[in-house]
Amino acid sequence: MTAARPGGRTARNTRAIFDALFAELVERGHGGLTMEAIATRAGVHKSTLYRRWPTTDLLLAAALAEHPRNDWTPDRSGELIKDLVGVGRAVLDGLDDPVIGPISRACMAAAFGSEPAAAALTAFLDDQNRRAAIVVTDAIERGDLPPDTDPTALIERLVAPLYYRRLILHRPVPPEALTAAARAALRPAEGVSRSG
Amino acid sequence: MTAARPGGRTARNTRAIFDALFAELVERGHGGLTMEAIATRAGVHKSTLYRRWPTTDLLLAAALAEHPRNDWTPDRSGELIKDLVGVGRAVLDGLDDPVIGPISRACMAAAFGSEPAAAALTAFLDDQNRRAAIVVTDAIERGDLPPDTDPTALIERLVAPLYYRRLILHRPVPPEALTAAARAALRPAEGVSRSG
Known part of the structure; x- marks a missing residue:
């Protein structure tokens, strides 16, 4: 086994998997999520997903760390x-x-x-x-x-x-x-x- | 086709299907719901379910009318x-x-x-x-x-x-x-x- 390099293949794969998950959610919703569709869209093998996240809900939990609102800050008007x-x-x-x-x-x-x-x-x-x-x-x-x-x-x-x-x-x-x-x-x- | 008699076979079947749905929810949660398991537990054919409710979410929506809390009333202490x-x-x-x-x-x-x-x-x-x-x-x-x-x-x-x-x-x-x-x-x- 080789260690994951930051910014290397593992990081790129993870990014692609989370993006694929978000795109599937937008198109199909939570009830329509399948590992198969996420893997196909991300261009990785299904077993790669199952090895790291045994269920779609565990994948979703991991992906929350990359939620598009994670760097949000509120407007501050002074009022x-x-x-x-x-x-x-x-x-x-x-x-x-x-x-x-x-x-x-x-x-x-x-x-x-x-x-x-x-x-x-x-x-x-x-x-x-x-x-x-x-x-x-x-x-x-x-x-x-x-x-x-x-x-x-x-x-x-x-x-x-x-x-x-x-x-x-x-x-x-x-x-x-x-x-x-x-x-x-x-x-x-x-x-x-x-x-x- | 014969009309459904109130209290007849259709009503008994519906009651059994909703009870089976609730029991499956308690055992397996929303993510584990399948028409197959509900039908088996209710003792009806799967096609009976699909004919009336094409998805488990539509069945769930119908069953809410039989939610165990439907006849709830609050305690009234006067304070x-x-x-x-x-x-x-x-x-x-x-x-x-x-x-x-x-x-x-x-x-x-x-x-x-x-x-x-x-x-x-x-x-x-x-x-x-x-x-x-x-x-x-x-x-x-x-x-x-x-x-x-x-x-x-x-x-x-x-x-x-x-x-x-x-x-x-x-x-x-x-x-x-x-x-x-x-x-x-x-x-x-x-x-x-x-x-x-």
């Missing part, structure tokens, strides 16, 4: 409510995006049936929420929020009703619901400020 | 915050239940890939939220909430963070998070009261 609405809009736009949407939905579907997929999804969403939380940290530094505000908890309060409405209830989220979510997410933090 | 925590606890207990949990999760997974399954899930959850909303209506009638409170919207605010944490982030929901969700769900209604 908290505007920034929070921007974070919420980015979440919703991602779910409705013709490429990112099917990938995200497939990861959520896989997570219901696979613990490694669920763990990968949790890590991915935690990272996204931490990235978004910089708009809350900005507001704390400006003195617009109390210093003991938990930035990630505030972001979770913001996005929870958006995910619930869009991915569990399968309803659109109108702009006024997004603004309401941003205002509601702020309230416990304001409560801390008033009682402190 | 709003206690009743809301009870509704939230019922949602979480359902998701963790060894029978109801796999059925619910399978419906959510199916809804990501199938519009009829998504529509059936929306109808099911809307009905559950309307059933829960009676504890809000009780509070309005007691004068504990303003008369213009939207009972179903309040229940959606209560359950959104629970579903997000449990089904999207795949984290447990500790009792203090449940109480916090109940208190947060009340705030916009209290805001209406104060400004009214």
Whole structure:
């Protein structure tokens, strides 16, 4: 056995396999995923896939590390409510995006049936929420929020009703619901400020 | 062709097929569903299933009308915050239940890939939220909430963070998070009261 060289054949194959997986997801969705189709599209042998990832859900969990949103950062206008609405809009736009949407939905579907997929999804969403939380940290530094505000908890309060409405209830989220979510997410933090 | 008699062979077959589907979901999850296994377990021919429901997701959508939680009603103690925590606890207990949990999760997974399954899930959850909303209506009638409170919207605010944490982030929901969700769900209604 030879060690994998960074940027070498193994890295190129992995990139091709993840790209093929994402393309298959966009075309066929999570229910239509097969190792056969991914291998053919990536130009590798099926056994190469099975050796590294015994199921499509394990492959999906590994590919989340290459999710197109991994380097996302929020817009920072210097106005908290505007920034929070921007974070919420980015979440919703991602779910409705013709490429990112099917990938995200497939990861959520896989997570219901696979613990490694669920763990990968949790890590991915935690990272996204931490990235978004910089708009809350900005507001704390400006003195617009109390210093003991938990930035990630505030972001979770913001996005929870958006995910619930869009991915569990399968309803659109109108702009006024997004603004309401941003205002509601702020309230416990304001409560801390008033009682402190 | 003979018409289906209510309570006759067609109704008995349908009941057996839905029971077999639920049992397969509990044993194998959404990813392991096959028409073959459901038909064998139900004691009907596979073609009987395919004729009525061309895919397992369409069968799942039809079976949601027989979900074990369809006749659920919330506990009504006469104390709003206690009743809301009870509704939230019922949602979480359902998701963790060894029978109801796999059925619910399978419906959510199916809804990501199938519009009829998504529509059936929306109808099911809307009905559950309307059933829960009676504890809000009780509070309005007691004068504990303003008369213009939207009972179903309040229940959606209560359950959104629970579903997000449990089904999207795949984290447990500790009792203090449940109480916090109940208190947060009340705030916009209290805001209406104060400004009214």
